[in-house]
Amino acid sequence: MQLLVEREMSHADSLRQVEGAIATLEQAGDDAALARAWWVVGEMAWLRCEFAAAEEGMTRSLAHAERAGAPREVLRARTFLALAAVDGPRPVPEALLRCREILDQATGDPVLEANVGYAMASAEAMQGRFDEARELAARSAAIYEEIGMPFSLATWSHWPGTVELLAGDLEAAEQIFRSGYETLVSLGEKLNLSSIAISLAETLYLQGRADEAEQLTMVSEEASSQEDVWAQVAWRSARAKILAQRGVLADAEMLAREAVELIAEKDVLNMRGHALISLAEVLLAGNRVEEASECAAEGVRLYEAKENVVAAEKARAIVAPGRLTTGAA
Structure with missing residues (x-):
């Protein structure tokens, strides 16, 4: 059938x-x-x-x-x-163990090794093991290049780019995301374009390049399916921060709260944390420190539940030290 x-x-x-x-x-x-x-x-x-x-x-x-x-x-x-x-909801150490189990069940498959290696690179970076993360990412990229899979290099660029974002190397992250983005645009591919475009937008926003970042949020919005929750949350969170930076606070807060609401009941802990931290940044732009602290505290709690040590530490820096009180997940 x-x-x-x-x-x-x-x-x-x-x-x-x-x-x-x-x-x-x-x-x-x-x-x-x-x-x-x-x-x-x-x-x-x-x-x-x-x-x-x-x-x-x-x-x-x-x-x-x-x-x-x-x-x-x-x-x-x-x-x-x-x-x-x-x-998903598994803590990072458990996720890494699961990835290794999957690889052990399928030794000798280079494509699977490359695919899983990219995911493992992101997980290693979440715990601050950037040398291990970069080694895994480089190995995956080498496999794709060796067997002639440039499309996979582009569609999977979210993972090595995330490694560099977590490591704080914005130039390296931009280079990875932009290479993937340009490849997908040249191929007319939209299924994966929304996620790569918004990853590049977030990177440019962190570099202070708000106009370029905003254009990419529009690309992501246009390429996103209405039923793709991750994509709908991602472009809203990114654009909200850009608008808040410009002082367009009402629109910024509306988008940021929409993003939080869309992801609130889901089990994707990192994205829930990201949406909350983005809302905290928007609220801080309006000098609403207490509300921002509450949002950031919940974002930190979710990152801690995931054992995403690096993202949790970055989130704590969003508001003044000492204002966050986090509890067990």
């Missing part, structure tokens, strides 16, 4: 169609189609930033793909299980 999901459908409609097909596919014993069906279930959860649910769907996809002997689906599921571990 062939699984077809129309792009014009809403994600909710697509999900209902796939879930309705799964029972039929199970009766038919069609493992290849079930691998694709459960992948769609996991992908829909991923777009909603519900990573525990995404892991469940992708784990089921992997089991069916292995039984079907479908190497493409196996690679995809293993890759995104590693990404879900790093991006």
Whole structure:
């Protein structure tokens, strides 16, 4: 049975169609189609930033793909299980352990090694191990270059760029994000463009280049699906800070609060923390220090729950020392 999901459908409609097909596919014993069906279930959860649910769907996809002997689906599921571990609610040490388990199950697959290596690089950077992070990122980039995968270098540039952002090397981060962005633009690719554009925007904002950053938030907004929660939160958070810097405080606060609300009930701890810290910056621009401190404290708590040590430390610096009180997650 062939699984077809129309792009014009809403994600909710697509999900209902796939879930309705799964029972039929199970009766038919069609493992290849079930691998694709459960992948769609996991992908829909991923777009909603519900990573525990995404892991469940992708784990089921992997089991069916292995039984079907479908190497493409196996690679995809293993890759995104590693990404879900790093991006989702697992603490960083547990996420790194999960990534190593995935690699141990598939030795000799250079593409999987490169994909998972990039995710692991980001996780290592979260704990301040920048030498290890850069070594992993460099190894992944070398693999992509060796086997001729420039598109993967571009679409995965979020990960090595994040390493440099966490390390505080804004020039290196810009170079990585811009290379990925320019490649995707040249290819006319929009699926991954929104995330790379907003990563570049955040980097330029930190460099004080607000006009360039704002243009990229518009690129990201235009390229983003309405149902892609991460992208919708990311461009709002970035543009809110730019507007606040210019003194357009009402619009800035509206966007920042929209971002916080969109991500509030999700299990993507880093992005929830990022949205709250962005709101704290907006409130500080209006001299609302007490409210900003409350937002920043919650952002720090989420980063601490993830054991993202570097982001937590950066978040503490958003408001005056001594104003934050954090508790256990």
